[in-house]
Amino acid sequence: xxxxxxxxxxxxxxxxxxxxxxxxxxxxxxxxxxxxxxxxxxxxxxxxxxxxxxxxxxxxxxxxxxxxxxxxxxxxxxxxxxxxxxxxxxxxxxxxxxxxxxxxxxxxxxxx
Amino acid sequence: xxxxxxxxxxxxxxxxxxxxxxxxxxxxxxxxxxxxxxxxxxxxxxxxxxxxxxxxxxxxxxxxxxxxxxxxxxxxxxxxxxxxxxxxxxxxxxxxxxxxxxxxxxxxxxxxxxxxxxxxxxxxxxxxxxxxxxxxxxxxxxxxxxxxxxxxxxxxxxxxxxxxxxxxxxxxxxxxxxxxxxxxxxxxxxxxxxxxxxxxxxxxxxxxxxxxxxxxxxxxxxxxxxxxxxxxxxxxxxxxxxxxxxxxxxxxxxxxxxxxxxxxxxxxxxxxxxxxxxxxxxxxxxxxxxxxxxxxxxxxxxxxxxxxxxxxxxxxxxxxxxxxxxxxxxxxxxxxxxxxxxxxxxxxxxxxxxxxxxxxxxxxxxxxxxxxxxxxxxxxxxxxxxxxxxxxxxxxxxxxxxxxxxxxxxxxxxxxxxxxxxxxxxxxxxxxxxxxxxxxxxxxxxxxxxxxxxxxxxxxxxxxxxxxxxxxxxxxxxxxxxxxxxxxxxxxxxxxxxxxxxxxxxxxxxxxxxxxxxxxxxxxxxxxxxxxxxxxxxxxxxxxxxxxxxxxxxxxxxxxxxxxxxxxxxxxxxxxxxxxxxxxxxxxxxxxxxxxxxxxxxxxxxxxxxxxxxxxxxxxxxxxxxxxxxxxxxxxxxxxxxxxxxxxxxxxxxxxxxxxxxxxxxxxxxxxxxxxxxxxxxxxxxxxxxxxxxxxxxxxxxxxxxxxxxxxxxxxxxxxxxxxxxxxxxxxxxxxxxxxxxxxxxxxxxxxxxxxxxxxxxxxxxxxxxxxxxxxxxxxxxxxxxxxxxxxxxxxxxxxxxxxxxxxxxxxxxxxxxxxxxxxxxxxxxxxxxxxxxxxxxxxxxxxxxxxxxxxxxxxxxxxxxxxxxxxxxxxxxxxxx
Numbered sequence: 001x002x003x004x005x006x007x008x009x010x011x012x013x014x015x016x017x018x019x020x021x022x023x024x025x026x027x028x029x030x031x032x033x034x035x036x037x038x039x040x041x042x043x044x045x046x047x048x049x050x051x052x053x054x055x056x057x058x059x060x061x062x063x064x065x066x067x068x069x070x071x072x073x074x075x076x077x078x079x080x081x082x083x084x085x086x087x088x089x090x091x092x093x094x095x096x097x098x099x100x101x102x103x104x105x106x107x108x109x110x111x112x
Numbered sequence: 113x114x115x116x117x118x119x120x121x122x123x124x125x126x127x128x129x130x131x132x133x134x135x136x137x138x139x140x141x142x143x144x145x146x147x148x149x150x151x152x153x154x155x156x157x158x159x160x161x162x163x164x165x166x167x168x169x170x171x172x173x174x175x176x177x178x179x180x181x182x183x184x185x186x187x188x189x190x191x192x193x194x195x196x197x198x199x200x201x202x203x204x205x206x207x208x209x210x211x212x213x214x215x216x217x218x219x220x221x222x223x224x225x226x227x228x229x230x231x232x233x234x235x236x237x238x239x240x241x242x243x244x245x246x247x248x249x250x251x252x253x254x255x256x257x258x259x260x261x262x263x264x265x266x267x268x269x270x271x272x273x274x275x276x277x278x279x280x281x282x283x284x285x286x287x288x289x290x291x292x293x294x295x296x297x298x299x300x301x302x303x304x305x306x307x308x309x310x311x312x313x314x315x316x317x318x319x320x321x322x323x324x325x326x327x328x329x330x331x332x333x334x335x336x337x338x339x340x341x342x343x344x345x346x347x348x349x350x351x352x353x354x355x356x357x358x359x360x361x362x363x364x365x366x367x368x369x370x371x372x373x374x375x376x377x378x379x380x381x382x383x384x385x386x387x388x389x390x391x392x393x394x395x396x397x398x399x400x401x402x403x404x405x406x407x408x409x410x411x412x413x414x415x416x417x418x419x420x421x422x423x424x425x426x427x428x429x430x431x432x433x434x435x436x437x438x439x440x441x442x443x444x445x446x447x448x449x450x451x452x453x454x455x456x457x458x459x460x461x462x463x464x465x466x467x468x469x470x471x472x473x474x475x476x477x478x479x480x481x482x483x484x485x486x487x488x489x490x491x492x493x494x495x496x497x498x499x500x501x502x503x504x505x506x507x508x509x510x511x512x513x514x515x516x517x518x519x520x521x522x523x524x525x526x527x528x529x530x531x532x533x534x535x536x537x538x539x540x541x542x543x544x545x546x547x548x549x550x551x552x553x554x555x556x557x558x559x560x561x562x563x564x565x566x567x568x569x570x571x572x573x574x575x576x577x578x579x580x581x582x583x584x585x586x587x588x589x590x591x592x593x594x595x596x597x598x599x600x601x602x603x604x605x606x607x608x609x610x611x612x613x614x615x616x617x618x619x620x621x622x623x624x625x626x627x628x629x630x631x632x633x634x635x636x637x638x639x640x641x642x643x644x645x646x647x648x649x650x651x652x653x654x655x656x657x658x659x660x661x662x663x664x665x666x667x668x669x670x671x672x673x674x675x676x677x678x679x680x681x682x683x684x685x686x687x688x689x690x691x692x693x694x695x696x697x698x699x700x701x702x703x704x705x706x707x708x709x710x711x712x713x714x715x716x717x718x719x720x721x722x723x724x725x726x727x728x729x730x731x732x733x734x735x736x737x738x739x740x741x742x743x744x745x746x747x748x749x750x751x752x753x754x755x756x757x758x759x760x761x762x763x764x765x766x767x768x769x770x771x772x773x774x775x776x777x778x779x780x781x782x783x784x785x786x787x788x789x790x791x792x793x794x795x796x797x798x799x800x801x802x803x804x805x806x807x808x809x810x811x812x813x814x815x816x817x818x819x820x821x822x823x824x825x826x827x828x829x830x831x832x833x834x835x836x837x838x839x840x841x842x843x844x845x846x847x848x849x850x851x852x853x854x855x856x857x858x859x860x861x862x863x864x865x866x867x868x869x870x871x872x873x874x875x876x877x878x879x880x881x882x883x884x885x886x887x888x889x890x891x892x893x894x895x896x897x898x899x900x901x902x903x904x905x906x907x908x909x910x911x912x913x914x915x916x917x918x919x920x921x922x923x924x925x926x927x928x929x930x931x932x933x934x935x936x937x938x939x940x941x942x943x944x945x946x947x948x949x950x951x952x953x954x955x956x957x958x959x960x961x962x963x964x965x966x967x968x969x970x971x972x973x974x975x976x977x978x979x980x981x982x983x984x985x986x987x988x989x990x991x992x993x994x
C-alpha cells in the first residue's frame with residue numbers, strides 16, 4: 001500500500017486539527033496538545049509540523065480575522081484536507097488491525 | 113485600538129520579523145503575541161517576556177527563514193538576452209545623464225590612476241635587489257658593539273679589508289665573500305679630466321651578483337690587477353661604441369697625492385644596472401689594485417666598505433654568525449688586547465648578517481656607502497595612504513551620486529519589478545552599470561598613468577616605466593583593484609535600489625527614508641580627509657619655507673666652493689694670491705674637504721665628540737661668522753698653527769667652561785694639547801635636520817685642505833667663475849675642476865622635503881577636486897529634486913538669496929562638521945611629523961583656520977553655482993508640469 005509517511009508528532013497535530021474542527025491555529029493547538037498528551041510543546045514545533053503537513057497536502061490554511069489579543073494580527077486557521085482525512089483513516093486502520101491480532105490482550109494489573 | 117501596555121519584547125519581535133519568511137511572519141507573530149498575553153496573566157509579565165524570547169529564538173531555523181518560491185518563472189539572470197539588455201540600459205542611462213557619468217568617470221579614473229602609480233611604486237620598492245639568482249642566500253656583514261653591561265650600541269654595516277677574506281676562509285658555510293668599496297677616481301680622456309665613482313670589488317663579484325655582461329668573461333674579468341669592467345653607458349660615453357674589450361682607460365686615485373694616471377684594460381662591458389638595484393656601478397676594478405691602502409688596512413678595526421657573503425643554501429644563519437665571531441675573537445685576539453690597553457676600550461664587537469634584500473628599506477642599517485637609493489618605508493606608507501584616500505573619495509562620490517540619483521530611477525525600478533524583474537536581476541543590472549563606468553575609468557586611468565609617470569618618477573626619485581605593468585603579479589593587482597573598486601562603488605547602491613518597494617515607487621512620490629545618514633556621513637568623511645590633507649600640506653609647506661629661509665648664522669650668498677683634494681698650505685697660499693688678482697673676488701679661504709669628526713678630552717675627564725675643521729685665518733671672515741670671545745687665528749701669532757684652536761659656543765657649553773680662553777683641549781691618543789684662543793658664534797654648518805653640535809677649528813699644518821671657499825662680488829658670477837676656472841686649471845692641470853654655489857647646495861639639502869611637499873600638494877589638490885565634483889553632483893541632484901519646493905517658495909515670495917542660502921547651507925554644515933574630526937587627527941599627525949626636526953615651526957591655530965577657510969570657500973563655490981541657478985529658475989516652468 002502506497003501511503004504517505006506520517007510522523008508520530010505530525011499525527012497528533014493532524015488529529016488535533018481535525019478534532020478542533022476548523023478552529024485550529026498555533027496557540028490553540030499548543031494548548032490542546034499539551035492538555036491531551038501531557039507533554040510540553042513549543043510553538044515553533046507546532047508551526048514546523050503544520051508547515052510540513054501543509055507541504056504534504058494534509059492540511060490547508062486560511063487567514064482568519066485580526067483580534068486585539070494578537071496585537072491586531074490575523075490567525076492562520078488550519079483544516080484537514082480530504083487527503084489528510086484519508087491518511088488518518090489509514091493510520092487508524094493499521095493500528096486497529098494490529099490490536100485485533102493480539103492473542104492475549106494486555107491486562108494491566110493496576111490502572112496508573 | 114488602544115495599545116496594550118503589556119507589550120511583548122520589541123527586539124524579539126524585530127528579530128522574528130527579520131528572520132521569518134514574509135508569508136509566515138504574521139501568523140507566527142500573532143500566535144506568539146496571543147501566547148504572551150496568556151502567559152502574562154498566568155505567571156506574570158517578567159516570566160512571560162522571558163518565555164517570549166525563548167520561543168522567538170526557537171524560530172531561528174531554516175524552515176522559517178526559507179522564502180516561498182515565486183510561482184512564476186523568471187528569466188535566467190545571466191541569459192544572453194538579459195546581458196544585452198543590461199548593457200543597453202546601462203549605456204542609455206549613463207549617456208543620458210552626462211554630468212553624473214562624467215563626475216564618476218573622472219573621479220574614479222584619478223583615484224585608480226593614483227592607486228596604480230602607488231602599486232608600481234610599491235612593487236618597485238619591495239622588489240628591490242630581488243633579481244639576484246643567489247637570493248635569499250646573500251647577506252651583508254654588519255657589526256655591533258656590546259658594552260660590559262650588555263648594552264647594545266654602535267650598530268654598523270661597514271667592514272674593513274680583513275673581515276671578508278678571513279670569514280670566508282674560516283667558515284665553511286660561506287661560499288663567497290665580496291668586498292665593495294666606492295671611491296672617487298680621476299679619469300682622463302684626451303685632455304679632459306673627470307672625477308668618477310669607481311667601485312673596487314673582489315673578483316668573485318659576478319659569482320655573487322647577477323649582473324649580466326654584454327661582453328667579457330664574468331669569471332675572469334676582475335682577476336688581473338689592472339682590469340676594469342665598465343657599464344654600457346660609460347662605454348658609449350668614453351669610446352662611442354660598446355665594443356671596447358681590450359681598450360684602455362687612464363685612471364688615478366683622486367685622494368692619493370702621489371698617484372699617477374695608470375692604464376686599465378677593459379675586460380668587460382656590463383648591462384645597465386636595473387633600476388631596483390642597490391648596487392649601481394659604472395666602473396668596477398679589482399680591490400687589490402690599491403697597494404698603499406691595502407697595507408694601511410690590515411686592521412680589524414678599520415670600517416669603510418661593504419662586505420657581502422653568499423651562504424650555502426639551507427644554512428643556519430645564526431650558526432654562521434657564531435662561527436664568524438669565533439674567527440674574529442681568535443684572529444684579532446692580540447689586536448683587541450692592544451686596543452683595550454691603549455684606549456681603554458672595553459666594548460665587545462659582535463658580527464652579524466643582514467639579508468641583502470632587507471637593506472633597501474632598513475631603518476637601522478640602510479643601504480649606503482656606495483649602495484644607492486635607500487628609501488624610508490614611511491614614504492611608502494604616506495603614498496599608499498594618499499592613494500587610498502583619493503580612491504575612497506572617488507568611490508564615495510559614486511555611492512552618494514548613485515543613491516541620490518536613484519530617486520529619479522525609482523519608477524524604472526518599480527516597473528521592472530512589476531513586470532517580473534527579480535531582485536537579483538536588478539542587482540546585476542546596477543552592478544553592471546558600475547562596472548561599465550569603472551571600465552571606462554580604468555582605461556582613462558591607464559592613459560593618465562602613462563601621462564603622469566615622468567612627473568611621478570621625478571618626484572619619487574624612480575625610473576619606473578609603464579612596461580613594468582606587464583608583470584603577472586601587477587596585472588593581477590590591477591584586476592583586483594578594478595573589481596574591488598567596481599564592487600565597492602556599486603554594491604551599496606545596487607542593494608538599496610533593488611530593495612525599493614514597487615508599490616511605493618509607482619503610487620507615491622519616493623523619498624529616501626530617514627535623514628539619509630549615509631550620504632551625510634560620507635560627505636563628512638570626504639571633507640575630513642580633504643581638510644586633513646590641506647592642514648598637512650600647509651604645515652609641510654611652512655616647515656619647508658622655515659628650513660630654507662632660516663638664518664644659518666653665516667652668509668652663504670655669492671659664496672662658491674671648489675673641490676681640490678690634498679690642497680697643501682703652500683698651494684692654498686699660491687691659489688689665494690692668484691685668485692685675488694681679480695678685483696671681483698673678495699676673499700678666498702681654504703677648508704678641509706669632507707666632514708670630519710673626532711673626540712678629545714676637555715677639562716679633566718670630560719670627553720667630547722665634535723666636528724673637526726681645518727681652516728686658515730681668512731675662513732671665518734669669508735663666511736662672515738663673528739668671534740664672540742677672544743680672537744681669530746692670525747698670521748701675527750706664529751704659534752697659532754701649532755698650538756691654538758678655536759671652538760664654537762656649543763663646544764664651550766658642553767665642555768662646561770666659564771672662561772673658555774686659555775682652556776686646554778687634549779687629543780690624548782696623539783699626545784697633543786691645544787689652547788683655545790677664541791670662541792666662534794654658533795652657525796649651522798650642517799643641514800637644519802641636525803642640531804648644532806660642538807665644533808673645533810684648527811690650523812694644524814699636517815692636515816691638508818679638501819676645498820676652498822671663494823666670496824665674490826654680487827653680479828660678477830660669470831667673470832669670476834671664468835677666472836677661478838682658468839686659475840685652477842693653470843695651477844692644477846691634472847685635477848678635475850668642479851664648483852658649486854653654497855646657497856644652492858644648502859637648498860639641495862631639503863630636496864626630499866621639497867619633493868614630498870609637491871607630492872602632498874598633488875594629493876591634496878586631487879582629493880579636494882574629487883570631493884568637490886562629488887559635492888557638485890550632489891548639489892545638482894538636490895536642486896533638481898527640490899525644483900517644486902523652490903518654485904512654491906518663490907511664488908510665495910522668497911528671495912533668490914534666501915533660496916540659495918537654503919540650498920547651500922545644508923552642504924556647508926557638513927563641511928563644518930568634518931573639521932571636528934579632521935582637526936584632532938591632523939594635529940596629532942603633524943605634531944608627530946614635526947618631532948623629527950630639531951628646528952621646526954610651531955603648530956599654529958592659523959594653519960587650521962586657513963585650512964578651514966579654504967575648505968569652506970571651495971565647497972561654497974562648488975555648491976553655490978548650482979544653488980543660485982536653481983534659485984534663479986522661473987517658478988512657472990517648474991510648477992506647470994505634472
